[in-house]
Amino acid sequence: MNEKIRTIVVDDEQLARRGLLVRLAQFEQIELIQECSSGREALAAIQEHKPDLVLLDIQMPGLSGFDVLRKLNEKNITMPAVVFVTAYDQYAIRAFEVRALDYLLKPVDEERLTQTLERITAELSGRREKEHQAKLLDLVSDMTGEDCEDILQRLAAGQELTQDNYPEHIAIKESGEITRVAISAIEWIDAAGDYMCIHACNETHILRRTMKELEKELNPKSFQRIHRSAIVNLSQVEKLCSRQNGEYHLILQNGEELKVSRSYKDKIKQLILGN
Template sequence: MSKQIIKTLVVDDEPLARRGLRARLERHDDVEVIAECQNGLEAVSTISQLRPDLVFLDIQMPGLNGFQVIHKLRELNQPIPVIVFVTAYDSYAIKAFDVHALDYLLKPADDERLKSALDKVRDYLTTAHQDEQSKKLVSLVAELTGDDCEEILRKLANGEAVETNPYPDVLAIKDGSEVTRVNVQDIQWIDAAGDYMCVHALDGMHIMRKTMKELEQELNPQWFVRVHRSAIANIRFVKKLVSHISGEYHLILQNDTELKVSRSHRDKVKAAMKM
């Protein structure tokens, strides 16, 4: 009976680290490295397109870190492959991942540790453990907020509490006797219309009676940024920021909606887009 070929993706922003890990993986005849990615955004796209069985995912990367890659895959409703985190952190990282039953490799990966990780992966892929691993991974990532991966790992290892997301996942919008639940992650932008807010989501527009300031306080500032006195945008739906000769800036959303960025909010918008 032939071995199952494990389609594998290597994600790391360091070319030497990718090359070294790939060389070690190629010594295992049931592992096929189908692609390499140099950042988190590229990883999300490649995982969605190629559907690898296994991903060696660096934690600390510019743009999207390893935790945020998992978040993004969940937002896109993409199946999550078996994940082996790769980290430069030491003892507390080991403890953290042991506690959460996730595997990891310390940089630089040695052959024995890699073999052990691959044996664990083979077990996941040939038993019902894969669903369990995926659930634990999602559970871990769901607990994490912010970008400071090192601090998150330190807290996990020391048994300290990790702050959970204080912002709601759903907005309850009341319209007369009806209440509509709108997933916050599906909100593209919000603009004001007199005393009402127009909430533009993937399933259409919803009207709610609330002030812009109240809404701004309810929404996670990691994703929602005030672009104008009367508009808030979800950065995840922004396609580009355009500057005009007049000096004005406009955000272009993925559905081609154009939102003017006021001068007083320009720096905050640029910071949110990591410019």
């Protein structure tokens, strides 16, 4: 790509913005067309200048970086290539690698910036630009107006942003008492006839319900059937082991070992490798 990459830099912190501009000045292909100190200023600049690239801070008062993207989508403004800029390194890597979107950590490292701009240059050549924009739009459509820090933390934990109507707790009646068990705390579930054994936090709760009924209350992105009579919380899986007889077993973080039936083996392997 021989043309200049028309770029807008957005950051509410002047020092951070200036530091990034100094780094960018070393790259001949970058043409800075505006720097913005707020989300609202960025929104107007993107609408006016239609840049190729926006280096977009996430945490800003008023409109966050995520809010800017959502507003662009609402106004049907073509999405530029976007590189997120964040100081939240504990979130950033998982948050944006989940969607294969690029990011820069503050303070911006020159080597990392070089890699990012090489990637953006390739995308703007037309080979992957539409794919990049689709991922941005996917992120926007998932945000549903939530607080951006909450979004970052959920992505960092490997959670999806879509609003699925799955309960956060399950009520279990035992010996005249009703116990509320957090769905996220469930390690695995096994069946005994019409009863379910819910294993959570080193305790086992007995629930009168069928496996099929219970599955409807569990997010399939987090819980997976591994056997006709067993469901596991994927976040609790430590490793997948194969035995000499061809059987597969899951080892959970608590040391529990669960057998995987042959019919679920391939799917479990795919899910574990994907996580």
